[in-house]
Amino acid sequence: MGLTQQAISEQLRKIRNTFDDEMFIRTSNGVIPTLVAENMEHKVNDILANIDELISGVSFDPSELSGVLQISTSDYALVTVLPMLLKKINIEAPNLKVIIRDFESDDLNQLMVTGQLDLVITFPGFIPDNYPSMLLFKEHHVCVTGNQSEFRGKKYQLSEIAKMPQIIVSPSRPNLKGSHDDWFAQKGYKRNIVMSLPSFLSASDIIQSTNTISFLPSRLLPDPKIVPLELSETPPSFDVIVAWHPRSQNNTLHKWVLGILKDIFCSDKPAP
DSSP, X not given: OOXXXXXXXXXXXXXXXXXXXXXXXXXXXXXXXXXXXXXXXXXXXXXXXXXXXXXXXXXXXXXXXXXXXXXXXXXXXXXXXXXXXXXXXXXXXXXXXEEEEEOOTTTHHHHHHXXXXXXXXXXXXXXXXXSOEEEEEEEOXXXXXXXXXXXXXXXXXXXXXXXXXXXXXXXXXOSSOOTTHHHHHHTTOOOOEEEEESOSTTHHHHHHHTTOEEEEEGGGOOOTTEEEOXXXXXXXXXXXXXXXXXXXXXXXXXXXXXHHHHHHHSSSSOOO
């Protein structure tokens, strides 16, 4: 914001006096907003959006951009979305700096509110309900195993798949819970999850070197280290979206980046 800590503290003192509330309370992990501050969030966002709208009337030339764009995503989008997006940005806005951050679902709202993130590319379940978003494409998982696995070359019932040792990829939460657990449970089965990985990029190596199977997004395939398995039933598809904070609804930089993503993924031409 270009302000010193003392200046921010003075402004916060004035705000506290104006609203007769502490507004923010210090904790061991930083500060948290009071109920009064939380209730003001949407009104403040509307004010900031109106200010952005005033500025948006100014001629926008991406070649003149020299700021920083910060995007959060998992390594899935590093492979499937960002190469095409960053190629376009690099051509049209060569002076714009870009920071790609690991996806942090637990801290997402705080990072977006404080402006430490501009956009997030992820799945809808990780995004607060009040955040605007745009569908990039629909995706589905493919059940795979190692190219030398004893499981390859056969067709399986879902009951058989559930019993096989499975690897899941959980970039944001290190646990043994996968995105298809509920789907298996609805069918009456409990998955035999034996391993959780933090990265999609390491998945094929580990699947190949272990006696396991996994469900991977289809856009990560083909991969010479793994082979698809034929199933009697396949999991439901899911959405891949880009989302942003409500106050950025009229931000010209965001609109430009979203326009690039829309042109790449949301037009009538065949998907990349």
